[in-house]
Amino acid sequence: MTGPRRRAKARALPMKAPLKAILTLMGLVIATLIAQAALADEKIIRSHGYSFFGELSYPADYPHFNYVNPDAPKGGEISIALSGSFDSMNPYTRKGRASALSTVMYESLLGEVLAGSGGLPADAYGEMYGLLAHTVEYPEDKSWVIFHMRPEARFSDGTPVTAHDVLFSHNLLLDEGLKSYADAVRQRIPNAEVIDDHTVKFHFADGISRRSLIDQVGSVPVWSKKWYEETGAKLDEARFEVSPGSGPYIIENVEPNRRVTFTRNPDYWGWDLPINKGRHNFDRIRLEYFADSTAAFEAFKAGEVTYRTESDPKKWATAYEFPALARGDVVKEEIPDGTPPNMTGIVFNLGSEVFKDKRVRQAVALGFNFDWTNKSLLYGLYAQQKSFSDGTHLEAEGLPEGDELEFLKSLGDVVPPDLLTTEPYVPHTSDPDRLTNRRNLRQALKLLQEAGWSVGDDGLLRDESGEQLKIDFLMNASAEPTDRAIAENFVSNLKQMGADAKLESVDSSQYTKRERDRDYDLVFDGYPSLLGTGTGLAQRFGSEAAEFSLFNPAGLASPLVDRIIEESLLTSSQAEEDMTIRALDRALRHEFFLIPDGFAPNYWVAYWDMYEHPAEQPPFALGSLDFWWVNAEKAEALKASGALR
Known part of the structure; x- marks a missing residue:
């Protein structure tokens, strides 16, 4: 055998055990030192x-949030009326209709779920x-x-709330929650561990924005893993029995379609x-359906x-004239809304x-007369929003x-040229004294004609194939009468354009x-x-879940909007x-997928005169279920007078 071959064979012989162990140990030491050096350079934030x-x-x-009354008394009851029905206490079901406040029992690592405060x-x-967490820890x-x-x-x-419950709840939402949610979270949060x-630790995917990741995992409601395993319950099924929560309220009583009572x-x-x-000052929260x-x-x-909390301007303007209010037993109040x-x-x-063509949407929108609606149906109490950030520096x-x-x-071809050369969309104006505005009607018919629709001798809009323009407006039968009146008058204007428009009113379950x-x-x-x-x-607003997201009722799917959101998430x-x-x-206003119907600038609230709230209202919440309280003396006076039972 020649020399080179002998040397090659010698290199293939197994290493002596002591030498191999020493080199392995040296490798581990070096790796540990490198890791420690990296950690030393990486700032860890604990807060x-x-x-x-x-x-x-x-x-x-x-000591407490600035706007609360830290000495607010505990006790009493607040009761609220709701319209419609419910057949579940599980808000995550894909069938049926869950009761309001059905998340009130649950908390998360960075806050509770009560009343949407998150x-x-x-x-x-x-x-x-x-x-549930006292400290959050993360690298820069x-x-x-x-x-x-x-x-x-x-x-x-x-039973104790543990990291195992947190991980279980996170995975349960991925496996049995909304598909749009699960798809988005899996891409961004590939791993979690106890x-x-x-x-509990959550790992985030490389190469993505860090926006909303810590917020996301920190706000997941935490359910009892033990309860789910023992009962075999599914997150997406309608049911009245629910996992115990860790929050300040528990379910006291449920009468399907009639009443739900929560107790502190x-x-x-x-x-x-x-x-x-x-906070959480009421002994009981009662919902009456x-x-x-x-x-x-x-x-x-x-x-x-x-x-x-009043949502109907007609009621607010005309219906609050009844004996209890005249006696002073009921308070009617407008509270500033800072959002x-x-x-x-x-x-x-x-x-x-029919709505794939933006010109058709623009024409249909011209059939909505906000100025007449506000004067005739809303008592002039509404303002019309024009922006998704109305009245702020973000508009x-x-x-x-x-x-x-x-x-x-910098976004390139996804930006239509007219976005750069025209001012953002603002709603059209109309004659406040006439439901049908002829100027807007002429403009609407011009847009429809450009889109391939024309009015025939019978006064009906048809396309080139003779198909009539049909529009179905779906409505909840338990909606406010004012909403119904708004819809009916809008549909009337669409019919005047020549559309076969109808208002279809269905019960709450069908509507859902x-x-x-x-x-x-x-x-x-x-x-x-x-x-x-x-x-x-x-x-x-994104395209990824546009076909099925419950949070995107228009089904908006816009490459322009997608790119802006992507870039926004990367801002520093x-x-x-x-x-x-x-x-x-x-961009959202340019896409034109919604006709704004106006808003009340303030909260409209009415309550029996036993409730109190902080004198200085915080800007981002009304807080009636959060930081209001009962004045026990006032409550007793109302009962003593016979005004309340």
């Missing part, structure tokens, strides 16, 4: 709360504070997060936490229910063949310029199913206002984020 840019209004030793203080936007690049949980936390059945009984849990584990001081809004209002007048209005109104189903105005213009140009199935052309619905960026924007400063939100507002 009592979370905001994306790291700024928190409340320090770690905050752990956010009502005087600060984009901040979350620890509830936000590639992972660890939550350190409060070991004293307990479910209402007395470190110990009170420590005297053994609630978290009464002394700063986040809870001055009625067939329609008229019956619900009569129940309030009679004292069967004691609190009402921009949600963009609500008449939503186009963009999946309907798009004028032609794009400066950083916004450069940003839009058809809205989920997107079985309509038009529907009263809406979208939340734009206050900042986040991955939730993709569920609301508040100023840059704000600029992209203005661009998003501009």
